[in-house]
Each structure stands twice: as structure tokens, then as C-alpha cells.
Amino acid sequence: MSESSTSFFQLDERIQRFIWAEGWESLRDAQEVAIPLILNADRDVIVAAATATGKTEAAFLPALTHMLQLNEPGLIVYISPLKALINDQFDRFDRLCEQLDIPVWPWHGDVSSSLKARFLSKRNGILLITPESLEAMLCNRGTSVGAIFERLTFLVVDELHAFIGSERGKQLQSLMHRIEHAVDRKVPRIGLSATLGDMNLAAEYLRSGEGASVSIVESRSSNSELKILVKGYEEPLVIRLGESNGELEPTTPNLIAVHLFKSLRGSNNLVFPNSRREVERFTHLLNNLCSQYQVPNEFWPHHGSLSKEIRTETEAALKQKNLPATAICTNTLELGIDIGAVKSVAQIGSPPSVASLRQRLGRSGRRKGEPAILRSYCIEDALGAQASLATELRLELIETTAMISLLLEGWFEPPSTNGVHxxxxxxxxxxxxxxxxxxxxxxxxxxxxxxxxxxxxxxxxxxxxxxxxxxxxxxxxxxxxxxxxxxxxxxxxxxxxxxxAAFVIDEEFRIVTSSKTLGTIPISQMLTVGQRILFAGKTWFVEQIDEAQKTIYVIRASGGVPPLFSGSTGRIHTQVRQRMRSLLESNDVPLFLDEVARRFLAEARQGYADRNLGSTFFIDHGKVLYILTWLGDAANEAIACLLLRRGFTATAAGPGVEVLKSSHTNEEVLDALIDISIDELPSLDILLAGIKNLQREKWDWALPDSLLRISYASLYLNLDEALKWTKNIVPIGIVNPEIRTID
Missing domain, CATH: 1.10.10.10 (Winged helix-like DNA-binding domain superfamily/Winged helix DNA-binding domain)
Known part of the structure; x- marks a missing residue:
């Protein structure tokens, strides 16, 4: 260990010997800075650093040193979003803590009652627990909570970014507050994360009302280079299937599966499609390829609907050093479960967010001297006479490219802290x-x-x-x-x-027409009667919405074009949409695009220029008027609400808002936007009157309507950004009310 490392010599001698025995050459930069800040247990600290850069040690080495200096046993409570992560950390801490004579206690639903009883009799060491188990402890242990936590020295929150802005995160914030109330003192809090877009907002979450007092340790060091490839795939208008000869038919998912099979075999990787359904599809295709070529299976599924046994089997396959394995997964493997180093990450479709992409990519390139590798697969429909605006602008490719370019610049979405929850x-x-x-x-x-x-x-x-x-x-x-x-x-x-549990598992709405169920889809935006949705390749009008039964009744929409955008896997930030627009207006071609992706980009730019979209925000598409705002989903949804209130059928749709013209003229829509920019903002009771599916969270059903609207608006609408757009853009429309028509 370098003699210049003053932080190392502040640690307990037993911990120093453990570090020497582990063969560490030096402390990481985040550890050097964090150790003196945490050592005295007199402040809250956030440690933000890339995956596999020693964040956990940055917190626990000084925290354990402090606890060893006490004249009596202390308690560190480590809070994790995942049981699997607790199990991993137990193995990690147990070796060190055994030498320190400090007990480590895992506590979740799979832990025996006898082990929990032993902790309750000791009440010291390291307690590894989920928010749900902590909730159960407070509920069921009653007034003894103060005694259980009387020796509490630190509260450590791992994967801090996974909590901020969510119901589960607000629950955790409340639980920490209630524990401090029970012990009648402040307890130092330590937040650990690899992905935090705004450190001040993260600090305010960690210590509500006192974010300015939180010390921040931010490491931007990276140990590897980054290699990126974006491959474009064009879905033909008509897929003609030839005679079966034992080979895969040339459909787009099959083509992607073949490329994955050839590129990933022989190494450990993670593949992220954008839904559980797609996880199953690609796992099936890749398993079939293994059978077809008579090679051992290397591809394993991992998502929340699978049993614990199947998920554990996949995790075990990834951890084996002698056999290669690739997991096709949802965000269940996005967090810090120890699955060892993976060679590459594949993303099928646009990622949910830049932050999510950054988190996923942090799994790759963790071995010394190896680059991090990202393969991204973008599918676009072939251009034709009835192509939608989304197809003409190649929005899937543009969105993916925008997110990657922001990732390379080090930007990602700031935490969402406006929700009242x-x-x-x-x-x-x-x-x-x-x-x-x-x-x-x-x-x-x-x-x-x-x-x-x-x-x-x-x-x-x-x-x-x-x-x-x-x-x-x-x-x-x-x-x-x-x-x-x-x-x-x-x-x-x-x-x-x-x-x-404060959160509800993502639910899907059934799509029903004439008593026939067409299938199910997740709903992430508000729904209104008369709205158009895209499902199973067809456009439908929403006739009725049954929130209690999670059912949407639809009828076929005759003629016309499909909706501008069929939906996204995440809530898209305005910065991403603004970058998309910049890409369409630029002449630069990112080096990471393959030949097909470059063609998509050129076609998108041509369509953007042909329709003069640099200076036009109204697009007449027959029965539909598109308002291209290039804002995020929360602002577009707010604009749609403001138009709905004025009698229009409006829906947030990708980079803008879709308005069904019905008996309205284009000029009437423009007049409405002018009025919105001038008039006083209506109350939420007026603005959200008649809007369905506002009940998104677990206990929303128990809220009175007025508070439900407040809660929904705080989480899903950005009225300030919407009004700013109308005030800035509408004067252009007054001076030059050009409305482009798409043939």
C-alpha cells in the first residue's frame, strides 16, 4: 500500500492486515476521500462511483473502523433493494467481519426465524435488510423498535439511485426518519450509487430538508475504454417466408438472435430486451440455435416473473468461471448483484433512459485491460406509402443514438424528487x-x-x-x-x-374488442376515451376504460395513419428529445453506427429537412394534427391535458402531442395553444377532470380525488416546462402559422 495513502493508515489495524492479505495495491480514489469523512460518524455522506470501483468498501472500511473504536458494540444497518444483493454482500462481509469478531445478519423473507431471533437478542454488528423487511420490523416490533436500534451507528443505503423518485424510495426515506424518531437522535446516513445525475438532489433525498449538509464523494475515474456498435435492422413491409430448410426464417428478431449467437458465444454477457415477453422470445430463439448447431446452451433468462430457482440458476451460470453464459434479462440484473465480470452488454431497442444504459454498461469492462462493449440493436419499419411519422423520422434509431451520445458526454437523467407520493x-x-x-x-x-x-x-x-x-x-x-x-x-x-411493500408490480391492461381479448399492454401514460392506440400492428380507438378491471375496450380505427409513437419503455427526459432534434439537424455521423443505421440516420435527416421541421411544429396528417414539441413525456402529457381541458382529444405521443382533429381545424388548435400561453393555469381538479387511470401506485385507490390529482401531477406532469414551451413557441406560430401537410 502506498505510503502516501493517509486514509489507509486511519483504518483499524485488523482491517489494514485484511487489505494487505487481499493483495490490494492501493485504495481507489473514492475510498481515499470517503474514509476520513465517514470515520467520525458525524455527517451524512454520498459515495458515487462507477460499478466495481470499491463504493461498498469506501463506506464499510471506515464505518467498521469507527465501530471497533467504540467502547461497546455498535450496529450498521445496510439497506438494499434486492434480496440477492443482500446474499452477495453477506458473503462479501462475512470473511472480513469474522476476523473482526463482528456478526453479520442477513434479514429478508428467505432468512430463518431462528437467525432473526439471534439478531434481536444481540442487536449489534451489520444488519443486511430490504425496505420491506424493515417495514415489517417497525410494524410488528412496536415500541421495542427504539431498543432494537439503540446501538445504531450508521444507515447505509446501497443503489441509492434505484430508490430516488419512487414510492419505495419515499417509503425508505420515511422508515429512516421513523427509526431516528424512535432512538431520538440523528444517525449518519451513507448513500452508495453508480448513477446519480444531480448530486444536490440526491443529497436532499438522503437527508430531507438538509441536503446542503451532506458530504459528496464523486469519482469519475474509469478503468476501461468503451467500444460501441449500433446495428440497424429494417422490418420489411411484408415478410415472405420461403420453404423451411431447417434454417431460421429471415425475420428481424431471428436475424438479431443469429448475430447475438455468433457474437456472444464463448463469453459472459448480458442482453437487455425491453420487456419480459421479449426476454422469453430471444431466450427461445437463442436456445433453438444452440440445439440447431448441437452446442451446449449458453443463454439463460432472468426477469421478475420467473421463479427464484430459475433466476438463481441463471445467476449461478454467470458466476461459473469455467463455462460461458449469457443472461437475457430485464432490469433485474441492472443493479449490483455479483455475477462476476461480463464481456459485453447488448441492448435490443432503445433503452429506458441514459441512466439505465449507464448502469447496464457498468457491468462490462471490469477486468483489467478489457474494454467495456455495448452492442445496440435498432429495428425500424421499411418506408412505404403509409409510413408513420415515427418511421419516416426513424425515431427508434434517433432516440438510441441520442442516448448514447449523452452517455459519452457524461450526462444522465437527474433524480426525480418532485413527487409527493x-x-x-x-x-x-x-x-x-x-x-x-x-x-x-x-x-x-x-x-x-x-x-x-x-x-x-x-x-x-x-x-x-x-x-x-x-x-x-x-x-x-x-x-x-x-x-x-x-x-x-x-x-x-x-x-x-x-x-x-409500498410499490405495486407493474400491471398490464387487457385490450378487449367485441368481447374478444386481444392481449395485454403496460400503460405508462394517461388514457382518455377517444384516444388512438397502436396494438398488434393495428390502430384502435379507446371506447371505454375500466380501471377496476384493468381493461381497455377498443374498436378498430378505420383508415388513417397509426399513432405517432406506440410508446416507450421508460419516461423520456426533455434533454434526450432535444438531443434527438440536434441529431436530425446535424451533418455529423456517429462512428458507432453500422451501414444500415447510417442509412436510417440519413433517411431521418432527409425527412426532417423535406418537411421543414426545423422551423415547423405543426404537422397535418389527415385526421390527425401532430404538435412536435421535442419535450419529455412529462411536459408533453401536460400539454395534452391542457388541450383536453379545452375540448380536444389530445395524447402525448413520443416527441410531441397528437390531436384528433374531428370537427376542429388546425387554426383552432393553434388558437388554443395561444390561449394556454396567456391564460391562468387551471386547478388540477379542472385540468384532470375526466382523465382515467390516474391510479398508478399501490394505495392511490385510498386517496380522495383531489389528492389523487395532486399526487399524479407531481409524478407525471411537468406543467412549468409545458407552459414555457407554449410561451416561447406560440408567438412563432402567430407570425408564421405554417402547417406542413404529410402526403
Whole structure:
């Protein structure tokens, strides 16, 4: 170890000996900076560094040193989003902590009750736990929570980015706050992450109301070069299948599978299609290729719907050093589960976000001297007389290219911290009542919604509206002393094991026409009657939406063109859409595009220029008017809401908003946008009146309509960005109201 490393010599001697025995040549830069910050346990710290750069050690080496310096046993609580990650970290910590005589306790649903009982009798060491298990502990251990955590020295949150902006993240924020309330003191918090787009927002999440006091350790060092290939594939208008000769037919998924088979065999890799359905499809195709060429199978599936045994089998295959294995997976393998180093990452279709792409790519290039490798596969329909605007502008390819270019510049989406997360507030209110056996309204408000509390954005008046509504719903009741208790329904829900999770598993809506089920699709944007959706290659009108049954009733849309955009795997940020527009207006050709992808780019730029889209934002497409904003989904959805309120049928659609003209003229739509830019913003009750499927989160059903709209708007609408666009763009339309017509 270098003598210039002052941080190393601040560590406990036993830890120093362990580091020497492990053969470390030096500490990583993040470790050098983090150790003195964490050592005294007197501040909150975020350690942000690339995958496999020693973030976990940066937190635990000084935290353990501090605990060893105490005159009595201490407790570190490590909170992870995944049970599998807890199991990995247990193996990782156990070797070191055995030498330090510090116990390590895994705690989740698969851990035996006897081991949990042993921890409760000791209450020291390192506790590895998920938010859901922590929730269960607070609910079920009641007033003994303070005693369980009386020795608590640090709260460590791994994969911090996976929590921020989500219901689960708000739950975790609330749980940490409640633990500190139970022990009646601040406990230093340490956040670990490889992907944080805005450190100040991340700090504010880690310590609500005091983000400025959080120390930030940010390492931008990278140990490897990056190699990227984007391959374009064109889906023919008509696929003509020849006689079967035992070979795969030349459909696009088959062609991609063949390329994956040839490129990935013999090494460990991760392949990310954009849905569980596509994971199954490509796993099947690749398994068939292994059988066809009579070689051992190297391709394994991994997604949340699979059993624990199947997922574990895939993880074990990846960890074997003597046999190659490739996982076809969803974001279940995006986080830090130890699967060893992989040679490359493949992305099929546009990734959900730049941050997600960065996280996935961090799995590759971890061996010294090896580059990180990204293969991206983009599918575009062939151009034809009825091609949609999305096809003409090659939006799949453009979006992917934009994300990769932003990744190369080091940009990725900042954490989303504007959500009020009232769904989780309902759960936490019920949980606090369970923990203390009852609570007054003022106690609940102060704990959960007071100054620097996790739900501090809610006013006392709004809180009272919520309490009364929960009473009407029989989730809560008030006894003669004024204490809130569980109501008839609340007691049943809290006593069920599903209560502890604040999030709901992604649900899909059934698509039904004339009593015939066409299939299911995930819904990530608001729905309205009269809206057009694309499904099974056909365009449909939404006739009715049954939220309770998760069913959309549709009829065929006769004639016309398909919707501008059939949907995305994630919520796209405005910065990505702005980069897409810049790519269409540029002459530069990224070196990572293959020949077909370069042709797609040239065709997209030609279509963009032919339609003068650099200065035109209205596109007349027969029965449909497209408003190209090049904004993110949250702003486009807000513009659609503002138009819906004025009587138009409008839908957020990719880089813009789609408006069904019906009896409206183009000029009337433009006039409406002018009015929107001038008029006072309507209340959310008016703006979201008539909008369906606002109930997205687990406890949204328990919210009164007024608070449901507030919660939805905070999570899914960007009204400020929408209004800014109308104020900046509409004057151009007044001066030069050119509306391009697409033949």
C-alpha cells in the first residue's frame, strides 16, 4: 500500500492486515476521500462511483473502523433493494467481519426465524435488510423498535439511485426518519450509487430538508475504454417466408438472435430486451440455435416473473468461471448483484433512459485491460406509402443514438424528487398506527408531514382531508380518546404480508374488442376515451376504460395513419428529445453506427429537412394534427391535458402531442395553444377532470380525488416546462402559422 495513502493508515489495524492479505495495491480514489469523512460518524455522506470501483468498501472500511473504536458494540444497518444483493454482500462481509469478531445478519423473507431471533437478542454488528423487511420490523416490533436500534451507528443505503423518485424510495426515506424518531437522535446516513445525475438532489433525498449538509464523494475515474456498435435492422413491409430448410426464417428478431449467437458465444454477457415477453422470445430463439448447431446452451433468462430457482440458476451460470453464459434479462440484473465480470452488454431497442444504459454498461469492462462493449440493436419499419411519422423520422434509431451520445458526454437523467407520493403516505400512516398501537392526528402529522419530514409538502388542511377520507374508507377509525386506530378494512390489509411493500408490480391492461381479448399492454401514460392506440400492428380507438378491471375496450380505427409513437419503455427526459432534434439537424455521423443505421440516420435527416421541421411544429396528417414539441413525456402529457381541458382529444405521443382533429381545424388548435400561453393555469381538479387511470401506485385507490390529482401531477406532469414551451413557441406560430401537410 502506498505510503502516501493517509486514509489507509486511519483504518483499524485488523482491517489494514485484511487489505494487505487481499493483495490490494492501493485504495481507489473514492475510498481515499470517503474514509476520513465517514470515520467520525458525524455527517451524512454520498459515495458515487462507477460499478466495481470499491463504493461498498469506501463506506464499510471506515464505518467498521469507527465501530471497533467504540467502547461497546455498535450496529450498521445496510439497506438494499434486492434480496440477492443482500446474499452477495453477506458473503462479501462475512470473511472480513469474522476476523473482526463482528456478526453479520442477513434479514429478508428467505432468512430463518431462528437467525432473526439471534439478531434481536444481540442487536449489534451489520444488519443486511430490504425496505420491506424493515417495514415489517417497525410494524410488528412496536415500541421495542427504539431498543432494537439503540446501538445504531450508521444507515447505509446501497443503489441509492434505484430508490430516488419512487414510492419505495419515499417509503425508505420515511422508515429512516421513523427509526431516528424512535432512538431520538440523528444517525449518519451513507448513500452508495453508480448513477446519480444531480448530486444536490440526491443529497436532499438522503437527508430531507438538509441536503446542503451532506458530504459528496464523486469519482469519475474509469478503468476501461468503451467500444460501441449500433446495428440497424429494417422490418420489411411484408415478410415472405420461403420453404423451411431447417434454417431460421429471415425475420428481424431471428436475424438479431443469429448475430447475438455468433457474437456472444464463448463469453459472459448480458442482453437487455425491453420487456419480459421479449426476454422469453430471444431466450427461445437463442436456445433453438444452440440445439440447431448441437452446442451446449449458453443463454439463460432472468426477469421478475420467473421463479427464484430459475433466476438463481441463471445467476449461478454467470458466476461459473469455467463455462460461458449469457443472461437475457430485464432490469433485474441492472443493479449490483455479483455475477462476476461480463464481456459485453447488448441492448435490443432503445433503452429506458441514459441512466439505465449507464448502469447496464457498468457491468462490462471490469477486468483489467478489457474494454467495456455495448452492442445496440435498432429495428425500424421499411418506408412505404403509409409510413408513420415515427418511421419516416426513424425515431427508434434517433432516440438510441441520442442516448448514447449523452452517455459519452457524461450526462444522465437527474433524480426525480418532485413527487409527493401520497400513496406511500397512506401506507406509512397505517404503519405508524400499527407500530405505536394508535396515534393522534397531530402526532401522525408531525412525524410524517412536519418540518424536514418525508411528506412535508402536504398542508394540515390536505392532511385532514386525507384522514377523513381514510375514515370513510374504513382504513382508520378514531376512538373516544381521539387516537386513530385501524378500521375494519385497514386492520385486514395491515395484517396481510403484502402490506409491507409500498410499490405495486407493474400491471398490464387487457385490450378487449367485441368481447374478444386481444392481449395485454403496460400503460405508462394517461388514457382518455377517444384516444388512438397502436396494438398488434393495428390502430384502435379507446371506447371505454375500466380501471377496476384493468381493461381497455377498443374498436378498430378505420383508415388513417397509426399513432405517432406506440410508446416507450421508460419516461423520456426533455434533454434526450432535444438531443434527438440536434441529431436530425446535424451533418455529423456517429462512428458507432453500422451501414444500415447510417442509412436510417440519413433517411431521418432527409425527412426532417423535406418537411421543414426545423422551423415547423405543426404537422397535418389527415385526421390527425401532430404538435412536435421535442419535450419529455412529462411536459408533453401536460400539454395534452391542457388541450383536453379545452375540448380536444389530445395524447402525448413520443416527441410531441397528437390531436384528433374531428370537427376542429388546425387554426383552432393553434388558437388554443395561444390561449394556454396567456391564460391562468387551471386547478388540477379542472385540468384532470375526466382523465382515467390516474391510479398508478399501490394505495392511490385510498386517496380522495383531489389528492389523487395532486399526487399524479407531481409524478407525471411537468406543467412549468409545458407552459414555457407554449410561451416561447406560440408567438412563432402567430407570425408564421405554417402547417406542413404529410402526403
Amino acid at each position: 401520497l400513496s406511500t403516505l397512506v401506507q406509512q400512516m397505517l404503519s405508524v398506527v400499527a407500530q405505536y398501537g394508535g396515534a393522534t392526528i397531530s402526532q401522525l402529522f408531525k412525524l410524517l408531514c412536519g418540518e424536514k419530514a418525508p411528506f412535508s409538502g402536504l398542508s394540515k388542511e390536505e392532511f385532514m382531508i386525507l384522514v377523513r377520507h381514510l375514515g370513510h374508507s374504513e382504513l382508520l377509525m378514531q376512538d373516544s380518546s381521539g387516537a386513530l386506530l385501524h378500521g375494519r378494512i385497514g386492520e385486514k390489509l395491515v395484517n396481510h404480508y403484502t402490506f409491507y
